[in-house]
Amino acid sequence: MKTIYKVPSAITSRDTTYCPGCTHGVAHRIVAELLDETGLTKKTVIVWPVGCSVFGYYFIGTDALIAAHGRACAMATGIKRVHPESFVMTYQGDGDLASIGIAETVHAAARGENITTVFINNGNYGMTGGQMSPTTLIGQVTTTSPYGRKPELNGFPLHVPEMLATMDGPAYIARGALDNPQHINQAKKFIQKAFTAQQKRLGYSLVELVSTCPTNWKMTPVESIERVKREVLPIFPLGEFRAVKGVE
Amino acid sequence: MDLKVIVNEERCKSCGLCVNICPKHVLRISDKINSKGYYPVELFDNENCISCGFCYLVCPDMAIAEVKKPEFVK
Numbered sequence A: 001m002k003t004i005y006k007v008p009s010a011i012t013s014r015d016t017t018y019c020p021g022c023t024h025g026v027a028h029r030i031v032a033e034l035l036d037e038t039g040l041t042k043k044t045v046i047v048w049p050v051g052c053s054v055f056g057y058y059f060i061g062t063d064a065l066i067a068a069h070g071r072a073c074a075m076a077t078g079i080k081r082v083h084p085e086s087f088v089m090t091y092q093g094d095g096d097l098a099s100i101g102i103a104e105t106v107h108a109a110a111r112g113e114n115i116t117t118v119f120i121n122n123g124n125y126g127m128t129g130g131q132m133s134p135t136t137l138i139g140q141v142t143t144t145s146p147y148g149r150k151p152e153l154n155g156f157p158l159h160v161p162e163m164l165a166t167m168d169g170p171a172y173i174a175r176g177a178l179d180n181p182q183h184i185n186q187a188k189k190f191i192q193k194a195f196t197a198q199q200k201r202l203g204y205s206l207v208e209l210v211s212t213c214p215t216n217w218k219m220t221p222v223e224s225i226e227r228v229k230r231e232v233l234p235i236f237p238l239g240e241f242r243a244v245k246g247v248e
Numbered sequence B: 001m002d003l004k005v006i007v008n009e010e011r012c013k014s015c016g017l018c019v020n021i022c023p024k025h026v027l028r029i030s031d032k033i034n035s036k037g038y039y040p041v042e043l044f045d046n047e048n049c050i051s052c053g054f055c056y057l058v059c060p061d062m063a064i065a066e067v068k069k070p071e072f073v074k
């Protein structure tokens, strides 16, 4: 018998604190697989966010820091500039990155900082009980949009990769999803390219991952992945939005 | 034959994503119970498992510890 898949060694033995079926864990695993495959684990610093993944350093075994809410890209900028030999990543939710931390994110991208961001878009503030976030869909019911998100009251969803792709600083920008094996493999490929961008010092890289939050969506894990396909992916299409020469 | 899918029962949270994705319907939620209080998944039909690894890919809890493929000698 030949082993074809095995939990990567960058994953610690500690069980995750995520709800059953939450795709944060899938994102962790593909990042850890890439750390194993590239041999980067020991020289990696991950800046974790405020949100459900605040304890991420328990689950992926690299050096780590937790930034104040939304400030991960600012903190990562400092770390990378002082330790340019380190591989520096941020891991952030949509509340953290696109709401309170949008300024830090946009300016890190504009400056072309040599850091990589993995951006988990689950369409709400998971940790605090499912409030509306910048990526909540029109019509989506959350605790702070009890009648559904209304454009006249709450504005429109923010498409972070499409926005950053218009700038000169980013080297690689993409959106993947974690709802099925094909998309998970594609998402891993996108993150691998983002890693390459940083290793070649080509500039900022970000991969958004369309994710689920079964608990706050008030759905089973299976219903959640079906909702991603049915409702979320038509609004947040998958693909690469920017890739400068040298990223492969 | 050895099992093609190794489940780490203590890590499983019984979410059912692997059961849902398995193209050969050879996984099910067992009636055992782990120390967290979840019913871990089990491979009940090893023979018909095609080692596609879909269960590993979708598992959010690293509970599908390993997927193995038989090697045929010509």
Ligand SMILES: Cc1ncc(C[n+]2csc(CCOP(=O)(O)OP(=O)(O)O)c2C)c(N)n1
Residues within 6 Å of the ligand: A049, A050, A051, A052, A053, A069, A092, A093, A094, A095, A096, A097, A120, A122, A124, A125, A126, A127, A128, A133, A213
């Ligand atoms: C300065 C500050 N404001 C607000 C909060 C409360 N808070 C904690 S987590 C969170 C939102 C997290 O949502 P998201 O980034 O989407 O991550 P998820 O939990 O969904 O993975 C908020 C508003 C805080 N901890 N600090």
Ligand code: SF4
Residues within 6 Å of the ligand: A017, A018, A019, A022, A023, A024, A052, A122, A126, A127, A212, A213, A214, A215, A216
């Ligand atoms: S609240 Fe949502 S994002 Fe947070 S762990 Fe639970 S399912 Fe995942």
Ligand code: SF4
Residues within 6 Å of the ligand: B004, B005, B021, B022, B023, B024, B025, B026, B027, B043, B048, B049, B050, B051, B052, B053, B054, B055, B056, B067
């Ligand atoms: S490897 Fe494929 S066929 Fe075998 S249990 Fe997993 S999903 Fe099913």
Ligand code: SF4
Residues within 6 Å of the ligand: A021, B007, B011, B012, B013, B014, B015, B016, B017, B018, B019, B040, B041, B058, B059, B060, B061, B062, B063, B064
């Ligand atoms: S996907 Fe993982 S956690 Fe969910 S039931 Fe299957 S083995 Fe258990």
